[in-house]
Amino acid sequence: MLQKYEVVIIGAGAAGLMCAAQASQRGRQVLVLDHANKAGKKILMSGGGRCNFTNYYVEPERYLSHNPHFCKSALSRYSQWDFIALVDKHGIPYHEKKDGQLFCDNKASDILNMLLDECQQGGARVQLKTSVDQIESCADAEYRYQLSTSSGKIACQSLVIATGGPSIPTLGATGWGYDVARQFGLQVYPTRAGLVPFVITDQHKALCEALSGSSLAVSVSCNGQSFHDDLLFTHRGLSGPAILQISSYWQQGDDIEIDLLPGQALAGLLREQQHQRPKVSLKNWLAEHFTQKFAELWLQANDSSADQPLSSRTLAQLTGEEMDAIAAGLHQWRIKPSGTEGYRTAEVALGGVNTDQISSKTMECQSHPGLYFIGEVLDVTGHLGGFNFQWAWASAVAAAEHV
Structure with missing residues (x-):
């Protein structure tokens, strides 16, 4: 009927x-x-x-x-x-x-x-x-x-x-x-x-895995859009509100740019600290802004110095060029996600x-x-x-x- x-x-x-x-x-x-x-x-x-x-x-x-x-x-x-x-x-x-x-x-x-x-x-x-x-x-x-x-x-x-x-x-x-x-x-x-976590498979994967469960307040940008919110490291890559927001503007193959210390002028701050606290190690100084674990792992993943590793240097041992590079790396940390977790999440x-x-x-x-x-x-x-x-x-x- x-x-x-x-x-x-x-x-x-x-x-x-x-x-x-x-x-x-x-x-x-x-x-x-x-x-x-x-x-x-x-x-x-x-x-x-x-x-x-x-x-x-x-x-x-x-x-x-x-x-x-x-x-x-x-x-x-x-x-x-x-x-x-x-x-x-x-x-x-x-x-x-x-x-x-x-x-x-x-x-x-x-x-x-x-x-x-x-x-x-x-x-x-x-x-x-x-x-x-x-x-x-x-x-x-x-x-x-x-x-x-x-x-x-x-x-x-x-x-x-x-x-x-x-x-x-x-x-x-x-x-x-x-x-x-x-x-x-x-x-x-x-x-x-959309509103989905990223999967990371390149050299940053080990960093994400090691920091899984920890979060940071960051600013994330991609394709002319920026979001200031929390980022969460996961076993598969990156999540948290800032990442979910930017994922809706990201296209396959795009980089995302992450400012790990938004609102800070790191290049000037490093120079100032070099004069005031020359004997402090770069690793310990970074740990004051993040965590000891993050400071160690981030320096390992982003160290391109040919001689003495950045993680073992004091602020006094850094050149102006190196300080600029560290500041740029933390303010403009570029990551290329291999994809997203898809409709599943x-x-x-x-x-x-x-x-x-x-x-x-x-x-x-x-x-x-x-x-x-x-x-x-x-x-x-x-x-x-x-x-x-x-x-x-x-x-x-x-x-x-x-x-």
Whole structure:
């Protein structure tokens, strides 16, 4: 028997549940379908289990897209303050970690339960463990789309694709939403992993392995972008917020430049210290700014002196040229990642459905009335820090007002 709904949303993640809650509360009959056995799996694991659900400082400049203007309309109409008001309405305690990043005090499940409660209030039905095998557009002027699913055939007036991207496949993520877009003749930009750690395989690999687990406050630059945040050494290479941020701007083959002591003028400082403390070893002096282990290993990895190793020299034994080289090496440490850890650990996928074919006001496909795309499946990717969740909420509400 053919089931009929006014709105069918595919994907029970952040965008899908938000859209279902809002659309059902304006009186629409809504069904949410997901192949997973649990709703909102990405919400539950985000922010270390505390869900960084938005940011105080949401601006369009925090998003990457082939059309940087596309996100402006939705973000301005449903802002971070609107979502914070919803969180407050449900009495969920939260705190600012840093740079405007808002996290739950307790668990990420607070946000998921809030969305499910909102869906329940509107009467939206969330149906899990249901795969969608086929989508067809129908001649019927009212029920424009028909779905063949593992639980039978379903017809709907409006169809919303909220399936996200392929990042973290262990949670069931796939690129299925892109296939739907292509089926209906939409262009999909190639995708790649974003907000993802780097893998290092060159001469710096041993340094990364030896320092695994230690972090530094640095400034990382690549392709005209810079981020000032923490860097974390791992057994495979480099991670931490600064690295995740710059990874979205990095392309295969690029160097990244790391300032290990941002805000310091090292060349002048070394000369000053050479006069004041000539007998101090370079290694011990560096250990005052980093750690003893880092100072030793970094000097080993970056020592090109032909005679006496830098690690055994005092400040008095350094020439002006050597001090300049050490300062440049620490301020402009260049590393060429061999790649990233890929979708396995990526927080987001860059690229996706070309937004030129989508209404920025309603998220509706311009060539197929009643077909909507929201959230990460679109070519809109935020920085680390709650921006991707805010895009999920804002794009979901934009669609919910029109489905």
